[in-house]
Amino acid sequence: MDFIGAYNPDNLRFLLEGFLLTLQTAFTAIVLSFVLGILLGVLRYARIPVVSWIVGLFVELIRNLPLLLLIVFAKLALPEVGIKLGLFWSTVAALTVFEAAMIAEIVRSGLNSVDKGQIEAARSSGLGYTQTLWHIVLPLGLRRMVPPIVSQFISLLKDTSLAVSISLAELMHNAKIISGQNVNFVFPILIAAAVLYFAVNYTLSLLARRMEARQV
């Protein structure tokens, strides 16, 4: 094991560049999947004829496929139907759709857990269905959804590493390249990558736990 050689300035810079791209990819997908996930979850909850059924089918389909398949599909198969995305956007698109399907489920069960009495009270005080959903059900349900959604973001950050399969230059991709230079670099570099992921994810998991404790 050669820690000093493995952590020379060039390698560290290359590793951090990879981590920066991991964070950029994850952050973009977090924002997009949060919006899309809430939208899909609400549409599925609202029981609009046909729409809810189609959304439900879509969510179930995506949830039951491996994310790696979606990433490969976005990069290699979509061009066949005329959609050409670069490495970054292929990854973001696959991550967004996959995590949105997960978040949609969290949102739906969160909305279902809202006390029916609250909804009846809102309706009988003269609010319309959409108003009740927007002002009463969503705010009440969202509070319960926040911790599992934060946990989902941890998954998303970890899942970004699957983009090695299409050679996006994120952290794991760069870690593997440095590891290939010298057999004595392998463990030091794997440890460095683990420290970077762990630092961000562990902080997020503490945040999720604190939120959960506050709700009880």
Place this chain on the structure above:
Amino acid sequence: MIDFSVLTENWRDFLEGFYHTVLASVLALAGSFLLGTLVAVLRITPSRVLNGIGAVYVELFRNIPLLLVVYIFYIGLPAVGIRLPVFVSGTLGLMVYTSSYIAEAIRAGIASVPKGQMEAARSSGLTYVQAMRLVILPQAIKLVIPPISNQFLNLVKNSSILGVIAGFDLMYYGDIVDSETFQTLSTYFFVGLFYLVLTIPLSYASVVLERRLARSG
């Protein structure tokens, strides 16, 4: 759009991949169940040191990517002179990663059994081990089964990591069929179908199981 000849002419490759996907999932589940139970036991013993080891294990492996865990076996072990077949490296990585989630599910299940149960069992003359086996675990199992069945579903999906290290699974053979037929869309459509054959019954079963357990109080 979808060319069925991709399936009819390459079904052997798809089946070979399907077989390895199932094999890796089943082996990793059995292994992670044993390992996860062991780690969960560490987490509930009164010993602070053992507790700490269990906690570090769970937190470490839940907060780093599966790919990194697989790389420890796939490129890490060869770097210190231990060579394993690729399929074995991948399956070991899957096992270790999943075991941390299973350990956490078991710990949380045991923790949610009311404290009074243990005290009552102990004061009625049972030893710690007897109390665990006869009183606590039978109550905890109901809370543990749904998250574990969910982990098995994740495990089947996660087994696709073998594709990244050329470990003979569905994703690996998908890549081979794709490079032979140049029909990318159709190839991955069928790869997806093979996954759904496994995952849809699993997710349906876990929903049914959860409802049944909820009813049995």
